[in-house]
Amino acid sequence: MQRINEHRRTQLLNLMTERGWDSILLYGNAWRKDPFRSLVNINFSGDHALARLSRSGDVTVTFSDPWDAETASAALQADFAKAFAGGAAAVAGLEFMEERFVAACGTLPVSATTEVEELRRVKTAEEIGYIRQACDLADRGYQRFVEVAEPGMREFELVAEVEAFLKENGAEDNFMLIASGGIEVVGMKPPTDRKLQKGDSITTELTPQVNGYYAQICRTLVLGEPSPDQLKAFEIFSEAQCAAQDLIKPGVTAADAARAQNDVFRKYGYGEYTGAKYTRVRGHCLGLYPDETPHILEDVDYVLKKDMVVIAHPNTYLPLSGYMVFGDVLLITETGNTRLNKTEKKLFTK
Amino acid sequence: MKRGLITWDKVELPPSVFEARLARARKALAAQDLPALLVYSDVWRSNEGRHLTNYMPYWNRSLIVIPREQPPVLLCGLSPRVYPWIKSVTVFEEIRPASKLVPTLLQLCTERGWTKLGVLDLPRLPHEIYAPQKASGVEASDVQFDLTDDAEIAMHRRAEQMAQEILTAELPRGAGLTDYQFSGLLERAFRRAGAEDLVLLFSTGDSAPRPACGTMLGDKYSVAVALEYRGHWARVRRGLPL
Structure with a gap:
């Protein structure tokens, strides 16, 4: 996967350790791409994108649009609710997520939007x-x-x-x-x-x-x-x-x-x-x-x-x-x- | 983001079209015995609200409330300074400032005595609105009804015609340009023709269509145009050689 902001990955891993989160999702939609792009800086053209960061530091990326998925060599999930299967401890961009995506997480994640926005304020x-x-x-x-x-x-x-x-x-x-x-x-x-x-x-x-x-x-x-x-x-x-x-x-x-x-x-x-x-x-x-x-x-x-x-x-x-x-x-x-x-x-x- | 001409041509879309659409929404409410319909709208997800009221938030979010017995109300995240303009291009006579959307919605429910609401496409409501609305005690029910009519189809045809005509005419001019340069050329042509929004994707055959990234277009390339004309999208793809 290209265009990972390594500084942000380190910041997020530290945040996860501090909060005891085992995974964090960074969600972006066509209007609010920013939570997603704060970790994976890909200018997607479809409706939705999701990055999942695990405690081990692995990043997996899913798009709703096949052209985005092909361009980024990432996963495609046309029924995008399925991208949330398994849930996560926390989500940056939770507020912008459609409720059907939140429901697909199973357990309600906490919002990491404020914490991630604070990390983003000081630029590299x-x-x-x-x-x-x-x-x-x-x-x-x-x-x-x-x-x-x-x-x-x-x-x-x-x-x-x-x-x-x-x-x-x-x-x-x-x-x-x-x-x-x-x-x-x-x-x-x-x-x-x-x-x-x-x-x-x-x-x-x-x-x-x-x-x-x-x-x-x-x-x-x-x-x-x-x-x-x-x-x-x-x-x-x-x-x-x-x-x-x-x-x-x-x-x-x-x-x-x-x-x-x-x-x-x-x-x-x-x-x-x-x-x-x-x-x-x-x-x-x-x-x-x-x-x-x-x-x-x-x-x-x-x-x-x-x-x-x-x-x-x-x-x-x-x-x-x-x-x-x-x-x-x-x-x-x-x-x-x-x-x-x-x-x-x-x-x-x- | 929207930065083209946002307007309401009442010859193209007469007020009677919106009256008929609102009547259809009210019929759906009556079928479920609901007092009002809530329609979410933001800078990208604006088409349902536009269909019913001609309102397009060029920025920020809004809630459109369509009471069964009264005129629609816009709960608006934009400054009251632009309300006169909004009123000039929409069916709204009542606009309420709503930097916090849900509290303003609940205030309206209290004023009107509503204990339940219909929500167009409830599962797609953003969590930030869904969660406090659900916690408020005002019962929300999903409402679905047909948003297609002859006027809607005619507008999509117009958008598609614009996309096809301009793209076909301009397509050969991209040869030898970068996709950035060709983007500029297409932006000028489409926006001068009245496009509200435009998404351009390019491919030279070695990848899926993607946003411009500085690639040189040779003599073989394709362009996918998603064009929004007065709230109506059309998507067209053309390639060289034709």
């Missing part, structure tokens, strides 16, 4: 390498976004161009949201058939995936000359993002990183726009899932560690500008962090 050098590649692609993808966006183009056509570019350049997948317009825009969503207009503020987050690992970039582009209010808004977003970037290092909490951003908005009288009515999170971790926890929120006391990868993005609605986004990926180092995106930190105009 190899994982950081993939995220660097994904960041580079996010930067180039945003460059493409700016190059092709023009008045008269429909949102979904712009997304098609960026998607094509990312795939041409090796992205496995990409999570992307977009919005265009003025102060009436309160959030991003999938592309519509709205035509871009001069004066529009176009927000996007690109999240390309390379070898399983996601990176992200958030930027705002104004078609034409930005208004004084758009420029003023961007200065607030920029200051907020910088506040997080200046602060984040091992020992700082997710709450600290969120508060640093929100305090900038408060300083300028826009504190109400840091709440759930106008925004979601002030950032999150990245890895095999594009929205890994911990989220950067003022009520999350998780202590950040070296080699975690987070994006700090103070994205929110402001009455000055409508919804605006701005964020970069940060690799936490021994004493601070390194910004992995290279795209200029500015309000883009065209």
Whole structure:
């Protein structure tokens, strides 16, 4: 079997010893491939995949799709419930499993999802390498976004161009949201058939995936000359993002990183726009899932560690500008962090 | 993940189509004397919910509740900021924020006095929803009914036609490209034509079709396209030489 994350296998075996588990399953489905790929990094295209790790360290892999099984030289189980026969002590991804799979385990396993997610948060050098590649692609993808966006183009056509570019350049997948317009825009969503207009503020987050690992970039582009209010808004977003970037290092909490951003908005009288009515999170971790926890929120006391990868993005609605986004990926180092995106930190105009 | 055009063309799929589908769901509920139907929906498993309401979660999970006597309700993991857009492309008039799906569902059951529910395809409910729902005391029963109708078949035909036409036209252009490069070319063509989602697999004859991995496509290769057009999937495979 190829593409076993040896570091993860060792971590999981230690976890099994600590918990007294004789086996652990890592389940992935078409949406949540990440628990499976955290041990066996195969980009399966069928509905389900399962890895079983025994106390001896052996890994057996089963797919529901014959093409996945053939490509990976692994077992095929078209009736995927049968892959769970014999059960296991613990399952990472138990929450996403269809109940018929859980029933097929016999005895209800415990969930190992939280423990495995904690193991995944601190990245290996190899994982950081993939995220660097994904960041580079996010930067180039945003460059493409700016190059092709023009008045008269429909949102979904712009997304098609960026998607094509990312795939041409090796992205496995990409999570992307977009919005265009003025102060009436309160959030991003999938592309519509709205035509871009001069004066529009176009927000996007690109999240390309390379070898399983996601990176992200958030930027705002104004078609034409930005208004004084758009420029003023961007200065607030920029200051907020910088506040997080200046602060984040091992020992700082997710709450600290969120508060640093929100305090900038408060300083300028826009504190109400840091709440759930106008925004979601002030950032999150990245890895095999594009929205890994911990989220950067003022009520999350998780202590950040070296080699975690987070994006700090103070994205929110402001009455000055409508919804605006701005964020970069940060690799936490021994004493601070390194910004992995290279795209200029500015309000883009065209 | 969904990143194409998600919309509701009411000429292509008139509201009466959804009214008929909801009526079929309600008939199945009546046959089992159940007050409401629960339909699970996430970014990948969205087709049943889409069939009944035209709702597709581009991200996150949702529960669709179809009461026997009242309009459907969406329990939504997405931000209320996108509810106006959701309402513009679905049949929903009522959307409730539900960062925690099951508690929001149980609250709705309490409000409406429901002590039992029908669940479309109950054994396939994710464990995270099944387990607390079962523990709540609200009895859940599996409900099955035919989700096929003429409109559904027509949409799948449209998706298949799009997949066939674009793939046949673009297929020769892959010769001499890597599968990455050809992926880009196909993504552009399909998404500009309105595809919501796309899964592309390639084979040069020495392996089963698999996702692009940088392989050079020579003069003999095949491409399998799974295309989602407005919630309706079609799968087409074509090879060179034709």
